[in-house]
Amino acid sequence: MTETIDSDIDDFETPNPLLSKSDDLADDERLIIDIDGFEGPLDVLLALSRTQKVDLKQISILELVKQYLKFVQQARALRLELAADYLVMAAWLAYLKSRLLLPEEENEDELSAEELAARLTYQLERLNAIRERAAILMSRNQLGRDMFARGAPEPVIVTRYHTYDLSMYELLKAYAEYKTREAVADVRIFKRSVYTLDQAISRLSDMLGLAIDWTSLEAFLPDDIEDEQMAKSMKASMFSATLEMAKIGKADLVQKQMFGPLFIRGRKQQVIEDDEENG
């Protein structure tokens, strides 16, 4: 075994040297307490129990309790901060001590002092047992310390092949999507032939000067337009223009029947005023 392991065992097996029994010293002196060295109240109790030099099973609990209470007393005298765990244990042990010293009353509801003491012994034994197992465990031959695995393992080299799957549906869908996109992308909007409202107003203004009497809207439209779309646009724009002219008071509008022809007449005065404004 390595020395490290041995020292591991020492940690478990030997009581804290500060607590070890040295008969040439007075109790007060040898119970110099190094709280940091202990792992809780059970650890302290285990260490104290070793001073009795008997098997845990035969240990005098009363004696142990006295030792523990003394230990706590000492710690307090030295103004050492004791963790709550230690104090809870002290309180319980004080209770146990009183129970052990007083004559037992028969009480069905309570555990006897012996049973309480047995419970403490059980806990101490259990902790002691697991500590012994821990020491044995750590002293076993260990892989990587005493035994070794293959130092240069030969790895399994994995070659990955990629496989692909595609259904006819997916293929056709992709082609259709491309076609769809292509069709959409190919939409071209041609410039439409349009006779603008401005053009219509300008034409109407010019012609209203000539037509003082009621004239049909049709008469204002040019009759040489071959482009049907242009003709439609012109008609619509001229109609809008008459409405616009009527609105600003340059023309009067009349329609004698539903869907009948629309008649327009210029308003002279307004035109003059308008001319003045423009001039």
Added chain:
Amino acid sequence: MMKKMDNHEQLRICEALLFASDRPLSSIALAEQLPEGSDVETILDELQKKYKSAGVNLVELAGKWMFQTASDLAFLLRKEEEKERKLSRAAVETLAIIAYHQPVTRAEIEEIRGVGVSKGTIDVLMEAVWVRPLGRRRSPGRPMTYGTTEDFLVQFGLNSVKDLPGLSELKAAGFLDNVNTSRLNLLSDEEPNEEQPDLPMDDDESSSEEQVIS
């Protein structure tokens, strides 16, 4: 390809695979590389015999198989300079409690040791990959339970947690009985440990193999 493979060839294959690995291999993994109907167990048995007195032995760890250097040569191979995993006393003790009591909760570890488990202790053991959470117990608070890993078994040369040294003695002495974690248990008037019906094992997360001890 290997229509007719003799026993020697099968042994060579197992030998090569086990030699190439620095981790234990299961007999199932080995069987996969052998022709159907091969008797892996017999082959492993033969292989183990072949290496019985060699400098390298075939050992069964954590239910799997691996080659490792012979234990009697430890004196020669031991790596002193290797950073020894220096575990604290608390960590070693906690590891032992987890190993023997698994699945075990933190409160139970604390109860056994009679002192709180500092946060780092279990972390260190998990970092070493010796300890892992086994799942939550079906009891109030659903506390996490811990157990040991395959690495733990491999590290300490165990085939299963059942092979933990002195397990049966601990069990016989009643030290592995349920741990009463009510902190006032010493003061309480109830019989210790008898009734813990509220702590049935959780088996949705932890596999049954982990519960071999209890």
Added chain:
Amino acid sequence: MMKKMDNHEQLRICEALLFASDRPLSSIALAEQLPEGSDVETILDELQKKYKSAGVNLVELAGKWMFQTASDLAFLLRKEEEKERKLSRAAVETLAIIAYHQPVTRAEIEEIRGVGVSKGTIDVLMEAVWVRPLGRRRSPGRPMTYGTTEDFLVQFGLNSVKDLPGLSELKAAGFLDNVNTSRLNLLSDEEPNEEQPDLPMDDDESSSEEQVIS
């Protein structure tokens, strides 16, 4: 300690050292671990013989020694794994275009798709063995043309690429629902591959069998 070590023990030690080492060991390094006066060379010779017909062999490499899997078993350490991958959208579309327009150059695919075609896209299709180079076009730059393979036909259950549905069939099947048919007709190609007079096949590099389509 090892005052009297027999030959077998020395062999075991070498065996263990070589096994545990993460690199080949020289006979000098091995000798350091053996009692003075040990004949390392003889031991290595014996060890090599011992492993001669085993699954692992002791080999000498550059004057150093190491264990190695027997070369006839090296196949055990190689595994092939198939992993299915998904084709990207671009790849599927490129495949469709190649199928319908073959033989087609990369530049033409780009023109048709209106986006650049990454080298990887055609590579993936070639890895899948659905697309292959058909030869070079007799035009400036002599660009490579691509077409589909036998595997492609098998994958999609086609006897020939002429069995790919035409546009009107796609439309009837509902693939082109959102597209104005009149506009589609305006753009019509679209019996696949029928008219490609401007794309004469190159036949100096691609054998005639590759011209299944035209």
